[in-house]
Amino acid sequence: MENLEEFSLHKKKDISQPVYVDAKGSQCPGPVVTLKDHFKDVAIGQKLIIESTDPGFRSDIVAWCNVTGNTLIELITENDNIIKATILKNKELGTLETPEKNDEMTIIVFSEEMDKGFAAFNIALGALSMGIKVNMFFTFWGLSLIKKPSVSASDKDNGTDPGKKSDNKPSMLPKDDESLPLSHDNPTGTGSKMMEQIMASKNIPSLDFMIHLAKYEGVKFTACQMSMEVLGITKEDLIDGVGLAGVASMIEDARKSNMNYFI
Numbered sequence: 001m002e003n004l005e006e007f008s009l010h011k012k013k014d015i016s017q018p019v020y021v022d023a024k025g026s027q028c029p030g031p032v033v034t035l036k037d038h039f040k041d042v043a044i045g046q047k048l049i050i051e052s053t054d055p056g057f058r059s060d061i062v063a064w065c066n067v068t069g070n071t072l073i074e075l076i077t078e079n080d081n082i083i084k085a086t087i088l089k090n091k092e093l094g095t096l097e098t099p100e101k102n103d104e105m106t107i108i109v110f111s112e113e114m115d116k117g118f119a120a121f122n123i124a125l126g127a128l129s130m131g132i133k134v135n136m137f138f139t140f141w142g143l144s145l146i147k148k149p150s151v152s153a154s155d156k157d158n159g160t161d162p163g164k165k166s167d168n169k170p171s172m173l174p175k176d177d178e179s180l181p182l183s184h185d186n187p188t189g190t191g192s193k194m195m196e197q198i199m200a201s202k203n204i205p206s207l208d209f210m211i212h213l214a215k216y217e218g219v220k221f222t223a224c225q226m227s228m229e230v231l232g233i234t235k236e237d238l239i240d241g242v243g244l245a246g247v248a249s250m251i252e253d254a255r256k257s258n259m260n261y262f263i
Helices: 002-012 030-039 057-068 114-129 140-146 191-201 207-216 225-231 247-256
Strands: 019-022 047-052 071-078 082-088 102-109 133-138 220-224 243-245 257-262
Touching (some): 019 030, 030 047, 047 057, 057 071, 057 247, 102 114, 114 133, 114 191, 114 207, 133 140, 140 207, 140 220, 220 225, 220 247, 243 247, 247 257
Parallel strands (some): 019 047, 102 133, 102 257, 133 220, 220 243
Antiparallel strands (some): 047 082, 071 082
């Protein structure tokens, strides 16, 4: 009897009208969390339209649909940089089968420390040498590794008043690769210089060289849009060829990878 009642209620529900979700003003992971909260009220075969002002949402919503098995019908950017996505619900969340893992590696780079940067790019270049696809997602302090030299957002205006400095604190990020600290044995900041000298004497390439070699060889570089907002970093502040995305895009890469690292 219960099943008949549920069927009757579902039958009466008008699924021809889309569900509208307003996620404007929310930063990652806010838009996809808001989407998840509303998605349970959408019927199979019904559309959901969500609007967001988070720049990373454009790539995140594509990843979200790929991972959940739902169809992205339309993705447009309207006036005032509002990103509008129309989704057709095919599946309930959590019902998609786990995909087969690819011979792929995802590295989440959180640290700005030189030795950890070397470790991340050593692993990436080693994997590339074996024909393994590598994705690197740079978040918070890890953005220091893919920032152009001498970018200090504290010296940039905030885009609204040319005479006013930004309220962000990008001076927290080192100005270039050579200014990165060590995680250990770094008294008065001299440890990193000593490490550079030792590595050069051993014919080990510089971190800057490794970063650009990895990019040239095809490693996928993605910067966390939310972290960039927090630290006052723009796309123009990053080295060329870096994509911008949010947590959903990183999760899509990690879900397909058979190796995942957090450094």
